Amino acid sequence: MTYCVAVSTNDGLIFCSDSRTNAGPDILSSYSKMHIYDLGPDCLVVLLSAGNLATTQAINSQIDADLELSEGESLANCEKMNDVARYVARVSREQQEHANTTTGDADVDTSASFIVGGQIRGSDPAIYRIYKAGNFISASEETPYLQIGESKYGKPILDRILSPATGLEDAARCALVSMDSTIKANATVGAPVEVLVYEADSFNANHHVKLGEEDPYLLEIRRAWNEAIQAAFSNLPLFDWEKRTTRSLRAVTDDRTP
C-alpha cells in the first residue's frame, strides 16, 4: 500500500509521500513514489504514484522516454497543468492496458493512480488526482488537498487544519502529521517520508527532504504532536455529571474551611 497527499494553498503546493512497497507481508521494500520533473525556468511538475509498482515504473519510463523525443506529446510541451493531467492520464491508461495484456489471467491488480501537480509559467500552480480509470479531479477552495492510497487514517487532521490560507510550512507539517498517523495505523505505509515544498512562481523544487524512520525532525514532530494532543485533551469540556461531582467535592472542601 501507499499514502500520498498534496496540498494547494495560496502560497504554493505541498507534496508528501511514503516509500513502502509490499508484495505480501514478507516482501517489503523501499521505493520513492515522488518524481520531480524540473523542466527549466518555466515549468516544474511533481508526480506521486500509488498502485502496482511495475505499472507505475512503466508509466514513469514512458514519461521519461517522451521527454527525450523531439516530437510528440510530452511534459515539456504541455501548455497548462490541465494538459499535464490529461497527458499523464493517457500514459497511465495505456500502460495499465499493456500491463493487463502482459499479465493475462495471472489475477494481478495492475492498476495505478496518481497525484500530479506543479506550475507552468502563465498560469497558477495546480494539483490533480488521476484515478486508475484515467479521469481526474483538481483540488478546490473547500477541499484544498488530494490523497491517494491508504487515505482514511490521515484525513481528519487535513480536514481540521487546511484551508487555502494555511502557510506553506504549516501545510507541510499538517501533511507530515497526516502521514505519521497513517504509518502508525497501517504497516504497509512507511518511511522514508518525502516532503516537497513548492513556492508559487518560483519554478523550483524549493525544499525537498527525505526523512528516514529515525530522522530527528520526524521523531521530533511525532513527539511534539503526541504531547500537544494529550495536552489538548486535558482541556476538553467536562460531561455534566463531572461538573456536578467537581462542584460537590468543592462544596465538601468549602464546608471544612473554618
Added chain:
Amino acid sequence: MTYCVAVSTNDGLIFCSDSRTNAGPDILSSYSKMHIYDLGPDCLVVLLSAGNLATTQAINSQIDADLELSEGESLANCEKMNDVARYVARVSREQQEHANTTTGDADVDTSASFIVGGQIRGSDPAIYRIYKAGNFISASEETPYLQIGESKYGKPILDRILSPATGLEDAARCALVSMDSTIKANATVGAPVEVLVYEADSFNANHHVKLGEEDPYLLEIRRAWNEAIQAAFSNLPLFDWEKRTTRSLRAVTDDRTP
C-alpha cells in the same frame, strides 16, 4: 455504514455508537445501535451492532426471546463475559445464515458484526469484537479498544490517547472525538451519538447519554477540539530552512540596531 467503538480501561468500560442507517444515499434513517441489557445486580451487558439492519434487528429479537424463555442458553445464564461473546456469536451466525437463505439470490449483503461488553459478578469487565464469521477477539493491554464499521478515520486519535490507565471520562471524550472525526469524514456515519460510561463493579449503566446533531456538549467538544488542534499546530518544531530564515531575519534586525 456505522461506526462503533468500545474502550476497556482499569476503571471500567466505554461504549460509543452512531445512529445513521443507510440503504443508498437517499434512504438515510436513524436507529440506535446500542442495546443495553441490565440483568439485575450482578450483570450488565452492552451490545453495539454494525451491518445489515434487518439482520441485526433479528439478532436482537432472538436475544430478547431467549431471555424470556425459562430454559436454554440466554444472556441471563452466561457465567462469564467470554460465554456472552460465544452466545452472541452463535445467535449472530444463525441469524445471518437464516437471512442468507431468506434473501436467496437477491445479492444483498446480510452480514453483521458486533462489539459486546460488560461485566458479570465474579470476573472483570471485558469487551469483545465479534466478526461476521462468528469468531471473536477481546481487547488487550496494548490495544485497549475495539472498533466496528467505518473504523479508519477515528483510529489515530485512539492510538495516540488511550491506555488502560486512561480515566473513564477521558476515554469517553476520546471516543467522542474519534466519532466526531468519522462523522466529519464520512456521510454515512451520523448523530445522534450514544455514549455509555460503565464503572467497574457497579453493574449499572452509570451514565448513558444520547447526543443529537445540535447537542450543546457535542458542539462544545467539536469547537474545543478544533481550537486545541490548531493551537497544537502552531507549536510544532520548524523545518531547518525556517530556522535559517528566522535567524537571518534576526541578523538583519540586529544589524539595524545601532
